[in-house]
Amino acid sequence: MRNADTIVARASAAGIGAIAIIRVSGPDAFLFTDTLLDSGSVKSPTRRTSDLNSHTSHLCTLYDADGAMDEALITLFKDGKSYTGENTVEISLHGSEYIVGRVLKAFICIGARLADPGEFTQRAFMHGKLDLAQAEAVADIIASEHKMAHNLAFKQLKGGFSSDISQLRDRLLHFTSLIELELDFAEEDVEFASRKDLRILVEKIKAEMDALCCSFALGNAIKKGFALVLAGRPNAGKSTLFNTMLNEDRAIVSDIAGTTRDAIETQLFMDGMVLRLIDTAGIREANDVIEKEGIARTFAHVEKSGATLYTIDMVHCSFEDARSDLHSLLSRTSRVWMVCNKKDLANESICSQWLELALGLGLPEPWFLSAIDSQEVEALKNHLQHRFLQGMEGLADQTIVTNLRHAKSLEDCGIEMQAVLHGLDSELTGDLLAFHLRRGISFLSGITGEIGVDEILGSIFSKFCIGK
Ligand SMILES: Nc1nc2c(ncn2[C@@H]2O[C@H](COP(=O)(O)OP(=O)(O)OP(=O)(O)O)[C@@H](O)[C@H]2O)c(=O)[nH]1
Ligand SMILES: [Mg+2]
Structure with missing residues (x-):
């Protein structure tokens, strides 16, 4: 399985700098790091990286078959307490292209794989460290070039937008399950979900959906x-x-x-x-x-x-x-x-x-x-x-949509809510109402990634840079 291997990539920007950071994540992150360490630095027969505490940094020397590569600072993240949710080692090297290339090659020679763009964040999503909207906010934070864009992305990363969407979704789910329950009692002709309450809820959700869709023009303007x-x-x-x-x-x-x-x-x-x-x-x-x-x-x-x-x-x-x-x-x-x-x-x-x-x-x-x-x-x-x-002014507390994919999903959900309202007017049967409600819910779930969204994952994470 692709998730079962250990990935490596440069996490800092390309080019010469004071330091460059390489990130290694996966089940063999510590084992591979140990292989490149030699006695005299952290590694000794009794002390291996896996014996050291999480969130600690250690000065060490990294070696390949040709000898010492660099004196580096390694920081360890263990037991899922890392960005990806996997064992992770971050290695701060002197910022030379040559050193970075050589260390990456050394890791690959012993079995690590060069990470795809966004793969670290994709793993964070897979391990439940971030939802999909938050993962997308990471890309926005990296791309933010000014204060307003940064504020918006930061708010989304902290989960404000995701929790708004989840609340809307939960309210819809509640009603949908009541309507679906009615279908089990079709013979008895009962109504668990009051159509009047459902109409009020769907109208409210539709209005919120429209407002969020409208905010996209503003969100896009702030970003771009x-x-x-x-x-x-x-x-x-x-x-x-x-x-x-x-x-x-x-x-x-x-x-x-x-x-x-x-x-x-x-x-x-x-x-x-x-x-x-x-x-x-x-x-x-x-x-x-x-x-x-x-x-x-x-x-x-x-x-x-x-x-x-x-x-x-x-x-x-x-x-x-x-x-x-x-x-x-x-x-x-x-x-x-x-x-x-x-x-x-x-x-x-x-x-x-x-x-x-x-x-x-x-x-x-x-x-x-x-x-x-x-x-x-x-x-x-x-x-x-x-x-x-x-x-x-006054927009600081408001949810603003900045992502085209989210805006499209909200619009699609709005169309389904409109269909539910039409259905209520024409006394549509419970199973057809439930059909539109379920579709609406799936559009909302697609935003935060709470349902099967395999096909959208690839397109989201491929837009990231390698190392994130
Ligand atoms: N004295 C003075 N001349 C100006 C000022 N602003 C522009 N000009 C001159 O006005 C002329 C036209 O300027 P442009 O900037 O090319 O005008 P434009 O509106 O872009 O014109 P088009 O491209 O033809 O539509 C140039 O000779 C400028 O040097 C100003 O504030 N004072
Ligand atoms: Mg001109």
């Missing part, structure tokens, strides 16, 4: 970044603003209207969060087919994005053009923030006219700046961060 589109007329200074925000000469800037033809997207890391910043082709009546396509893409991004920064050249843009653009943007998205650019060229009277236009359209107060001025752009970035974070 909130999309912020820079839109506006040609020459408004969108690409200039894009470059200054990134502090990088990323997009081409010129005074030729229509310079940017295609959308350019990049990540902008800010304190605790990440934005997906998208520079777009300027909006105008275009005759050129390619420019037309570029503008269509601008609008497509506006529709999908979290917010749009409508950028204007305060001096050269006409109020009519801006008004018409804003109307078409607002018909596609509710979050439009206006940035009045080229403040260095504008006088106070123009600024106040633009302010009046924005307020007249019910927009928040515009942000006035020169996109060429890095300090002013920095102030805009702080302001944006504040706005995004403000929208997140």
